[in-house]
Amino acid sequence: MKRERRPIVVVGGGVAGLVTALAAAPSPVRLLCRAHDGSGSASALAQGGIAAALDPDDSTAAHAGDTIEAGAGHNDAAAVRWLTGEAPGTIAWLQQQGVRFDRGADGRLQLGREGGHGAARIVHAGGDATGAALVHALRARVQSSAHVQWRGGVDVDALLLRDGAVVGVRTCDQRGRQQHIDAAAVVLATGGIGALFAHTSNPAGADGAGLALGLASGAAPRDLEFVQFHPTALDVGGHCLPLITEALRGAGARLLDAAGQPLMRGLHPLGDLAPRDVVARRVWQVQRAGGRVWLDATAVGGDWSLRFPTVLAACLAHGFDPRQVPLPVTPAAHFHMGGIATDLDGRSTLAGLHAVGEVACNGVHGANRLASNSLLEGVACGRRLGAALAIAAPVRGGPGSHRWVERGDGLPPASLAALRTLLWRAAGPVREASSLRDAWRACAAAADAGWQMRLAKSLLRAAALRRGSLGAHCRLDRGCPG
Ligand code: SIN
Numbered sequence: 001m002k003r004e005r006r007p008i009v010v011v012g013g014g015v016a017g018l019v020t021a022l023a024a025a026p027s028p029v030r031l032l033c034r035a036h037d038g039s040g041s042a043s044a045l046a047q048g049g050i051a052a053a054l055d056p057d058d059s060t061a062a063h064a065g066d067t068i069e070a071g072a073g074h075n076d077a078a079a080v081r082w083l084t085g086e087a088p089g090t091i092a093w094l095q096q097q098g099v100r101f102d103r104g105a106d107g108r109l110q111l112g113r114e115g116g117h118g119a120a121r122i123v124h125a126g127g128d129a130t131g132a133a134l135v136h137a138l139r140a141r142v143q144s145s146a147h148v149q150w151r152g153g154v155d156v157d158a159l160l161l162r163d164g165a166v167v168g169v170r171t172c173d174q175r176g177r178q179q180h181i182d183a184a185a186v187v188l189a190t191g192g193i194g195a196l197f198a199h200t201s202n203p204a205g206a207d208g209a210g211l212a213l214g215l216a217s218g219a220a221p222r223d224l225e226f227v228q229f230h231p232t233a234l235d236v237g238g239h240c241l242p243l244i245t246e247a248l249r250g251a252g253a254r255l256l257d258a259a260g261q262p263l264m265r266g267l268h269p270l271g272d273l274a275p276r277d278v279v280a281r282r283v284w285q286v287q288r289a290g291g292r293v294w295l296d297a298t299a300v301g302g303d304w305s306l307r308f309p310t311v312l313a314a315c316l317a318h319g320f321d322p323r324q325v326p327l328p329v330t331p332a333a334h335f336h337m338g339g340i341a342t343d344l345d346g347r348s349t350l351a352g353l354h355a356v357g358e359v360a361c362n363g364v365h366g367a368n369r370l371a372s373n374s375l376l377e378g379v380a381c382g383r384r385l386g387a388a389l390a391i392a393a394p395v396r397g398g399p400g401s402h403r404w405v406e407r408g409d410g411l412p413p414a415s416l417a418a419l420r421t422l423l424w425r426a427a428g429p430v431r432e433a434s435s436l437r438d439a440w441r442a443c444a445a446a447a448d449a450g451w452q453m454r455l456a457k458s459l460l461r462a463a464a465l466r467r468g469s470l471g472a473h474c475r476l477d478r479g480c481p482g
Contacts (some may be wrong), residue, residue, distance in 0.1 A: 007026050009032065009183040012041070012188065012210065012357070013031070015131070015357065016043075016379075017187070018382070020383075021388070024390045031401065033151075035152055037251065047130070047310055048246065049130045050090070050094075051370065051376055052376070053088065055119060056328055058121050058214065060081075063119075064077075066446065067084060067114070067364070074470060078365075083376065090379050090380050098140065101123045101124065106123070108288060110123070111352075114372055122371070153173055155173075155175065156213065157171075160403075161405060164401060165350070167352055169184050184392075184395065188356075190254075191357065196420060196452060197333035197420055200333040200334070202333065207450065211340060212424075215458065216341045216403040217350055218349075223367075227335070227338075228335040230246075230332055231280040232331075242315070247273045248311065249273055251297075251307070252300050253296060254272055255279070255282075255329070256293070276368070277471065281430055287331075306418060314455045336358055336359075337369055346379070346384070356381050357381070363376055365377075367470045367473060419452055419453060419456055426439035427459060431473065432477045437464060440457060
């Protein structure tokens with residue numbers, strides 16, 4: 001009897017997971033995600049576009065230079081050269097998958113400019129709805145691909161190890177029913193950790209569950225302390241907040257203090273378009289002093305329903321018409337540069353376990369990600385990983401006994417809410433040795449020891465050990481301007 005081929009198991013239905021699954025053809029793939037329809041990924045919310053040096057006056061070397069400058073030089077230079085060199089081909093590939101990028105009257109791709117970029121090199125789809133357009137097109141491709149079997153509504157809560165190699169996963173559905181799947185390889189494409197903070201631009205599912213499982217299994221972490229805070233989420237209170245894209249400031253919106261004065265005047269040569277971490281810290285400072293910050297986008301012209309449909313809809317849903325009134329804004333956890341340490345093929349330090357997209361750290365983003373490089377990374381690295389897995393021999397593991405590594409129980413809701421506040425205060429846009437240490441001790445002493453607490457401890461420890469300020473990691477006690 002012919003033995004069925006073990007599938008490549010991909011965990012996560014965002015851009016990185018979808019692309020990895022597609023690129024692994026013709027190998028069989030099981031794509032597992034928490035939501036039934038694969039919704040709920042941060043990719044689908046991404047309002048920025050995809051950076052690619054497409055203009056004849058631009059170059060991939062210039063894109064690489066901007067990426068390294070934004071990353072405070074902490075990037076892996078070879079990885080950056082590879083990623084930025086892949087960008088034009090990535091745009092072409094996405095068009096072949098059915099993504100329709102915005103074009104000008106002359107029929108050419110429109111190239112926008114965003115913070116930190118020295119040239120106009122951002123392509124968008126549907127105005128500020130690029131992430132949604134990508135997810136929509138890629139999901140349709142996956143669902144019509146015979147080699148991918150899609151399963152929604154499941155959480156992967158344990159990995160099967162044999163002699164130090166990952167050889168399978170355990171899923172748990174919403175009714176608590178478990179299933180074991182033997183895997184030729186396991187790919188974590190589970191996104192970031194923004195939802196572990198009190199305020200985030202990410203969806204609630206970006207809670208670090210995949211990262212926690214990978215680390216519990218023994219995969220090495222890298223750069224966990226580097227978390228990017230976006231300066232302008234809509235300040236309507238609560239946990240997951242609508243993002244107000246930086247592109248609005250590129251189009252002329254201005255940050256104002258409560259007295260209506262320009263917030264960034266005299267603070268940075270680029271003013272409102274200063275690097276994201278600089279602006280986020282300024283907004284944070286004002287809030288700490290009891291004030292509020294407003295984004296006045298009333299002078300932004302054009303048809304908002306074409307240029308900024310996502311922002312317009314989110315603001316109207318909360319009772320603000322951004323064309324008429326300034327918007328209250330707050331910083332929010334936005335992107336995790338750190339994650340499971342991988343090489344550019346997505347290989348973690350644990351045989352059989354791969355990671356791609358935001359959950360992974362391959363060094364391209366350094367200490368602070370450049371705008372519109374995250375969808376690029378998800379697509380380019382997903383293609384590379386899928387292609388590598390398609391020709392790789394399935395992981396075998398040794399002859400030894402099996403061992404399940406479980407992520408473990410999560411925190412009860414009240415403890416989770418308290419943890420988010422703790423992380424926001426201690427490991428938010430501005431950090432200090434004493435608050436990092438106190439927060440770590442509070443986690444260590446907590447009666448509820450859920451997996452989120454373990455992950456928070458790892459992040460706090462990494463932030464405490466990174467004694468200098470670098471990129472998005474601002475240590476007020478160590479030379480950060482605040
Ligand atoms: C934004 O549109 O402001 C965010 C884009 C990004 O995260 O790259």
